[in-house]
Amino acid sequence: MPLRADEVDIGLQFEPTELLYRRVSKDGVNSAGEFLPSELNTISFNKHIDSAPSVLRSAYSKPLDVIASDCAGEKDVSAWRVFAIAVDDLPTPVVAQDGRSFDFYPVHRPLPRCGAHSVISCCITGDKTRIYVVPPRSIKNALRTKLATSLKPVVIG
Amino acid sequence: MPSYAVTSPQHRICIMDTLKRTASQSSTTFFRREEERAYRSRRSSQFHTNRIYVSAWIESIDDLLGLHENWNSYGAPPPEVNAVRGAKEILSAIAGCAIVPDNVRASAEGGVAIIFSGVGKNRAIVESLNNGEQYALLYDLDGRNRTIDWPSGGNERLVIEELESHLRGSLLAA
Numbered sequence: 527m528p529l530r531a532d533e534v535d536i537g538l539q540f541e542p543t544e545l546l547y548r549r550v551s552k553d554g555v556n557s558a559g560e561f562l563p564s565e566l567n568t569i570s571f572n573k574h575i576d577s578a579p580s581v582l583r584s585a586y587s588k589p590l591d592v593i594a595s596d597c598a599g600e601k602d603v604s605a606w607r608v609f610a611i612a613v614d615d616l617p618t619p620v621v622a623q624d625g626r627s628f629d630f631y632p633v634h635r636p637l638p639r640c641g642a643h644s645v646i647s648c649c650i651t652g653d654k655t656r657i658y659v660v661p662p663r664s665i666k667n668a669l670r671t672k673l674a675t676s677l678k679p680v681v682i683g
Numbered sequence: 684m685p686s687y688a689v690t691s692p693q694h695r696i697c698i699m700d701t702l703k704r705t706a707s708q709s710s711t712t713f714f715r716r717e718e719e720r721a722y723r724s725r726r727s728s729q730f731h732t733n734r735i736y737v738s739a740w741i742e743s744i745d746d747l748l749g750l751h752e753n754w755n756s757y758g759a760p761p762p763e764v765n766a767v768r769g770a771k772e773i774l775s776a777i778a779g780c781a782i783v784p785d786n787v788r789a790s791a792e793g794g795v796a797i798i799f800s801g802v803g804k805n806r807a808i809v810e811s812l813n814n815g816e817q818y819a820l821l822y823d824l825d826g827r828n829r830t831i832d833w834p835s836g837g838n839e840r841l842v843i844e845e846l847e848s849h850l851r852g853s854l855l856a857a
Contacts, residue, residue, distance in 0.1 A: 556806075563822065564798065601753065664830045667820050671826060671828040
């Protein structure tokens with residue numbers, strides 16, 4: 527059972543080696559088992575940080591939690607696959623064609639029945655206030671590509 | 684264990700060398716023409732096969748309109764009619780080319796993703812989104828990537844050539 531929001535410490539910093547989990551259906555990988563960038567939605571990049579790309583942080587979850595319905599909006603995803611990326615491997619910074627540079631970083635945003643829920647947020651590099659910004663299409667695609675090619679399959683045992 | 688494997692390119696070069704030394708100019712030309720004709724025939728056959736594959740995708744793509752909201756469990760919207768129409772136009776544009784999609788499926792961005800695998804680590808996705816955006820995302824498994832807007836109005840030739848070149852193994856800038 528995934529931990530609930532009241533069972534996690536929101537102040538716990540992300541360690542560089544901490545894993546971020548993401549699930550995908552069996553059709554969301556190609557014949558070689560590679561995670562497809564088109565499975566990552568960055569359309570949710572907007573002022574509401576909670577709709578940025580979702581992951582589960584390993585400090586408060588196990589791979590099995592990623593395919594639990596509590597962490598999937600009650601959807602049955604028990605047969606889906608789980609991939610992971612270490613915080614230190616997040617593609618950041620990413621430089622846009624116009625020269626602007628963007629940082630991506632995890633933010634812990636627990637949901638009532640999924641305490642490990644987090645999002646990958648985005649800000650202009652060097653912006654100490656880390657105000658959330660909407661990156662251009664080339665940056666969105668760079669993030670999707672780099673994330674997809676960095677996500678490694680997790681064996682659920 | 685003896686091996687009887689002979690690589691055909693070496694064999695072909697031997698024939699041409701012999702022809703150069705012993706055959707007349709006209710017979711050499713004849714063989715070249717025959718070789719070109721065979722090459723054109725193979726290409727024509729390949730294009731015909733590709734056209735059939737792509738036509739099958741175009742016919743089945745409307746099935747994506749039956750997807751529900753949150754189909755990927757992360758809140759992705761289903762493809763809309765305009766995105767599907769755009770994807771059909773893109774598929775029609777590549778139908779006569781030497782590339783065939785591996786798959787055509789919904790994009791988590793909200794729209795349709797046309798997925799390609801290329802030589803070595805090279806991959807590509809062409810997306811037609813609900814918001815009207817259309818682009819080719821060229822990438823490799825080392826994370827290098829490039830986004831090219833998909834032009835409208837039948838001017839897609841240059842983008843298709845870049846897509847073909849990438850899938851044949853051209854390197855992306857780091």
